[in-house]
Amino acid sequence: MAWKNYLPLVLIVIWLPAPVVLAQTTEDEQELALVYGDKTTVSIATGTKQLLRKAPSTATVITAEDIANMGALTVDEALESVPGLHVSRSTAYLSANYHIRGIVSDYNPEVLMLVNGVPMTSNFVGNRNDMSVALPVENISRIEVIRGPGSAMYGADAFAGTINIITKTGGEINGTSFGVRAGSFRSWDTWFQHGSKQGELEVSGYLKIGETNGHRRTVRADAQTTWDALFGTSASLAPGSTNTGHNDIDGQFDIGYDKFRLRAGYTLRDKIGSGTGIASALDPTGQMRSERITGDVGWSDPNLTRNLSLNLQASFMHLANEVTSPLVLYPAGAFGGAFPNGVLGAPNKWERQMRLSAGIVYSGIADHRLRVGIGHDDLNLYKTSEYKNFTLMGGLAPLPMGPATDDNLYLTPHQRRLNYLYAQDEWSFARNWTLTAGLRHDRYSDFGNTTNPRLALVWEARPDLTAKIMYGKAFRAPSFVEQYNGANPVAVGNASIMPEKITTFEGGLIWQVRHNLRTSLTLFHHKITDIIGTNGTTSYSNAGEQVGNGGEFELSWDPLSSLRLIGHYAYQKNIDQATHHDSGYAPRHHVYTRADWRFASGWLVSGQINRVAGRERPYGDNRAPVPDYTSVDLTLRTDQQRKGWDVSGMIRNLFNADIREPSKAGSGILYDLPMPGRSFWLQARYSL
Amino acid sequence: MRLIRTISLFLAFVAFQATATARLAVIYAETDEPEPQSFNEMIEGIERFAGVEVIRLALDIRANLPIRLAAAGGGIGPIAVLYPDIGEPYRAIFAKIIEGIEDKAKNKVSSFPVGSNFDAQELSNELKRQDIRVVIALGRNGLKAASNLDKGINVVIGGVVSAPGSELRSGPVISLAPDPALLFARLKAFSPKTQRVFVVYDPRQNGWLLRLAKEAAQAQKIDLVAFEAADLKSAVSRYHEIFADVDPRRDALWLPQDSVTVDESTVLPLVLQESWNRNVPLFSSTVSHVKRGALFSLFPNNIELGRNLAASALGVASGSTSGRGDIQPLREVLMAVNTRTASHLGLHLPSRTQDFDLVFPEQ
Numbered sequence A: 001m002a003w004k005n006y007l008p009l010v011l012i013v014i015w016l017p018a019p020v021v022l023a024q025t026t027e028d029e030q031e032l033a034l035v036y037g038d039k040t041t042v043s044i045a046t047g048t049k050q051l052l053r054k055a056p057s058t059a060t061v062i063t064a065e066d067i068a069n070m071g072a073l074t075v076d077e078a079l080e081s082v083p084g085l086h087v088s089r090s091t092a093y094l095s096a097n098y099h100i101r102g103i104v105s106d107y108n109p110e111v112l113m114l115v116n117g118v119p120m121t122s123n124f125v126g127n128r129n130d131m132s133v134a135l136p137v138e139n140i141s142r143i144e145v146i147r148g149p150g151s152a153m154y155g156a157d158a159f160a161g162t163i164n165i166i167t168k169t170g171g172e173i174n175g176t177s178f179g180v181r182a183g184s185f186r187s188w189d190t191w192f193q194h195g196s197k198q199g200e201l202e203v204s205g206y207l208k209i210g211e212t213n214g215h216r217r218t219v220r221a222d223a224q225t226t227w228d229a230l231f232g233t234s235a236s237l238a239p240g241s242t243n244t245g246h247n248d249i250d251g252q253f254d255i256g257y258d259k260f261r262l263r264a265g266y267t268l269r270d271k272i273g274s275g276t277g278i279a280s281a282l283d284p285t286g287q288m289r290s291e292r293i294t295g296d297v298g299w300s301d302p303n304l305t306r307n308l309s310l311n312l313q314a315s316f317m318h319l320a321n322e323v324t325s326p327l328v329l330y331p332a333g334a335f336g337g338a339f340p341n342g343v344l345g346a347p348n349k350w351e352r353q354m355r356l357s358a359g360i361v362y363s364g365i366a367d368h369r370l371r372v373g374i375g376h377d378d379l380n381l382y383k384t385s386e387y388k389n390f391t392l393m394g395g396l397a398p399l400p401m402g403p404a405t406d407d408n409l410y411l412t413p414h415q416r417r418l419n420y421l422y423a424q425d426e427w428s429f430a431r432n433w434t435l436t437a438g439l440r441h442d443r444y445s446d447f448g449n450t451t452n453p454r455l456a457l458v459w460e461a462r463p464d465l466t467a468k469i470m471y472g473k474a475f476r477a478p479s480f481v482e483q484y485n486g487a488n489p490v491a492v493g494n495a496s497i498m499p500e501k502i503t504t505f506e507g508g509l510i511w512q513v514r515h516n517l518r519t520s521l522t523l524f525h526h527k528i529t530d531i532i533g534t535n536g537t538t539s540y541s542n543a544g545e546q547v548g549n550g551g552e553f554e555l556s557w558d559p560l561s562s563l564r565l566i567g568h569y570a571y572q573k574n575i576d577q578a579t580h581h582d583s584g585y586a587p588r589h590h591v592y593t594r595a596d597w598r599f600a601s602g603w604l605v606s607g608q609i610n611r612v613a614g615r616e617r618p619y620g621d622n623r624a625p626v627p628d629y630t631s632v633d634l635t636l637r638t639d640q641q642r643k644g645w646d647v648s649g650m651i652r653n654l655f656n657a658d659i660r661e662p663s664k665a666g667s668g669i670l671y672d673l674p675m676p677g678r679s680f681w682l683q684a685r686y687s688l
Numbered sequence B: 001m002r003l004i005r006t007i008s009l010f011l012a013f014v015a016f017q018a019t020a021t022a023r024l025a026v027i028y029a030e031t032d033e034p035e036p037q038s039f040n041e042m043i044e045g046i047e048r049f050a051g052v053e054v055i056r057l058a059l060d061i062r063a064n065l066p067i068r069l070a071a072a073g074g075g076i077g078p079i080a081v082l083y084p085d086i087g088e089p090y091r092a093i094f095a096k097i098i099e100g101i102e103d104k105a106k107n108k109v110s111s112f113p114v115g116s117n118f119d120a121q122e123l124s125n126e127l128k129r130q131d132i133r134v135v136i137a138l139g140r141n142g143l144k145a146a147s148n149l150d151k152g153i154n155v156v157i158g159g160v161v162s163a164p165g166s167e168l169r170s171g172p173v174i175s176l177a178p179d180p181a182l183l184f185a186r187l188k189a190f191s192p193k194t195q196r197v198f199v200v201y202d203p204r205q206n207g208w209l210l211r212l213a214k215e216a217a218q219a220q221k222i223d224l225v226a227f228e229a230a231d232l233k234s235a236v237s238r239y240h241e242i243f244a245d246v247d248p249r250r251d252a253l254w255l256p257q258d259s260v261t262v263d264e265s266t267v268l269p270l271v272l273q274e275s276w277n278r279n280v281p282l283f284s285s286t287v288s289h290v291k292r293g294a295l296f297s298l299f300p301n302n303i304e305l306g307r308n309l310a311a312s313a314l315g316v317a318s319g320s321t322s323g324r325g326d327i328q329p330l331r332e333v334l335m336a337v338n339t340r341t342a343s344h345l346g347l348h349l350p351s352r353t354q355d356f357d358l359v360f361p362e363q
Helices: A002-015 A027-036 A039-046 A064-070 A075-079 A223-231 A480-484 B002-006 B038-047 B090-104 B120-129 B139-147 B180-190 B203-219 B232-244 B267-277 B288-292 B302-317 B339-344
Strands: A059-063 A085-089 A096-100 A111-115 A140-147 A161-167 A175-183 A187-198 A201-212 A246-257 A260-273 A287-305 A308-325 A327-330 A343-362 A368-391 A397-403 A414-430 A433-444 A448-462 A465-476 A500-514 A517-533 A541-560 A563-576 A587-600 A603-615 A629-638 A644-652 A679-687 B010-014 B022-029 B052-059 B079-084 B109-114 B134-138 B154-160 B173-178 B196-201 B223-228 B251-255 B282-284 B296-300 B327-330 B333-338 B358-360
Touching (some): A027 A039, A039 B090, A039 B288, A064 A075, A064 A603, A075 A085, A075 A140, A096 A161, A223 A327, A448 B339, B022 B038, B079 B090, B079 B139, B079 B302, B090 B134, B090 B154, B090 B302, B109 B139, B134 B139, B134 B302, B154 B302, B173 B180, B173 B203, B173 B302, B180 B282, B180 B296, B196 B203, B196 B232, B251 B267, B267 B282, B267 B288, B282 B288, B288 B296, B333 B339
Parallel strands (some): B079 B109, B079 B134, B154 B173, B196 B223, B196 B251, B282 B296
Antiparallel strands (some): A059 A140, A085 A096, A140 A161, A175 A679, A187 A201, A246 A260, A260 A287, A287 A308, A308 A343, A343 A368, A368 A397, A414 A433, A433 A448, A465 A500, A500 A517, A517 A541, A563 A587, A587 A603, A629 A644, A644 A679, B010 B022, B296 B333
């Protein structure tokens, strides 16, 4: 029985040394308790300033401390702890796909990811990056996740949810540190971090270098296995291993002076493995390279005049996604010897983006807080190139390996410009009642205009109880592939497609049961229309519809000042309206719990349990439902909070559960995408 | 390490005035001494020269203290700070205060953690050895340690809420209780219509503070209605009386730092619930109460407090300040605000976020 798997965990917990006998609360502690109250408040009060944030009250916030306790090394690992969000994998490159409230697609463009308010979106397939790039966490101050539609503020792709990564400032880092880490899959990282604040000048820098071979698990059957059965060949490399290695360089620089702020960022992933293959046939030799350069400069005056604050920002991004070693779509021997070296392809793309925005917050009208902003974005996929040895035009046929041109080129360069205007008012129309109404209007150079509203009503019913209901609409912009795809007669781009649309109703209750126990319940209903897909034809169109219902129950409890327990249960059910069948892939049930225990001064142990269950297949996929899984992770770390050494260690997937994420229906990867088994890492950091 | 050793006996010649005393700073590490006291003898020999004043800077390599050159106006010698040997997160409070002290005092600052079983004699000897004339005592433990010191050493006390008479020594006491004048000023800024403030307090702990509060209230045209309570039971009945008669348009309630009358499990929930239900502004001298729903609180700006303590210490040592046993409330403060409570009370908070140092609710 499954529960027997938990027995070792229970035994470990009992065996762990009893907490160091708590010294009698000294007179000094009693005295300081009169000044500060509880210990948590002491930490907050002696830390850096907290500023009023724009984060709406529906955000889940993951702090740097949460990230350290979870033992998360990447943003993807940290996001699994968000209620209603499950981190799955794409079938092509095994890159992370965020399933929020059961909204799922191949490339995952329906979740908007921002870094310090600047979108990461690549216009190729509309997601953060079509290549597998996971972001490191050492330089992250917090991650704010808003479930539900956010287009009324953030525009395109804030559809299923919005994730904002906020990096640390010089004042927060306040020192210099070096770190080194090593772990399973021959992974290692080393990094440097510095931050300082002197008067008005705040500087910070971060640089990390690392590499990993990636987890290697066996894929028993792939797309080529299916072709082999049809053609009587045996070209498939399955059973074979996944390829998830990569080499990394990450850097960030941040300088602020008074109202100015300048940031620069660099993310390089080199020798990226092909996952389970670009066409779902195992490919151990194909390698990719993704290089992103970002910069932004802003001017922010919270006090331009009395009651008026102004924020200006200009940002720039350059993304170069190249194939450095040709991807082997199908291995040598495929298609009855027509491709003795295999079907090879190397599509490359270069994008650059420029975004300008200005916003004001005006609180001069009693009981109102008005936010207005405008912006202009210039998004340019300015160069493409492709080297391949095949053509799909008129059926799959071999060609000499060389540059693809004209009709045979997968995509030509395209540019999109947009202008937008948004307004939002928070109106406290009665004691304890606030109505927030927002609207954003976007004008796109390619697909036209879209307007998206948002309404939220919040009632502070009691000192310990808040109730809210919300309504919103959002859109997911069509990607360049969906609009302009070439060279693939079974998936031809359609320049006249419109954005996907979602309408959501949400209700929530937050109950502070006791000062150390907080619970919340959120229920949602959404309807998605104009879903873009090939829909059984040979080109992209808006045709799909989906309705979803569900909710999230969350709990946060600090039974002792040294122990924190958090947990949540999320339920979703999404039905495809054409087939009246489950939309598939996403878990119906997601349970997450974590305990953080400061068992001795300067030491912390944290354990998390994650259960993902009820993953149905989409219509037409006759495989058994995706197996449920439970994973247990343990982290042990020091928490010196000052100069000297800090060490931490983690065991991930302690009980070596066979974790699988669903493979796309019809991909040929019959037994789903295997995730890492038990793994470890150890880290040491020295602060000057 | 090696670098420190090679420069260990480096003579810095600083001549501030051609005709007056030449000051010589001597930097050395005792761990480098070939024999015990050899450096001391060398330095005493130098001091015998007329017109030469030697400023000793002993490197304590174990404590990893940075070198600090004595500034002009010397003759004070180093400052010692006694602070409680306590765990986190409280330790960080004292670390920040010491940071402020070090920043303000250009002299060397030696800090000594004091546990519950410290050796008074050993400490006195160490202070003598380092020629320390003024001590800043932080916390109850620091205060206790300082009270056992040689009477010739000046003591400034900080990091305590109150300092009952029996432990007083020379020099001022800077309490951690925020200055009522500042509290009332902030209250008026939030709610100009408020004219009356209620408070329940234990006279043994806060008698001194309430005297100052009454003066401050008068100056700001506030009617301070103060109830004494000697135990929790009478405190609770006082609060019930207050809420029976309270007028939300004119009244506010103040929770002082008081272990008798402000109890986390009975008084606090009662006061929070009633003040919310009756729309009465509630402010506190304890910052965690803001997280629980109080409108605002003032709490220590530890670095500035450190600077103030250093300034006091320098003043006392140079004889310019006496203030024997005077206890002063805290003026170096930061402010915490609960925006949900402010909205509930219908108070208009400006978007000037930098006025608030800490904002609750946190998300």
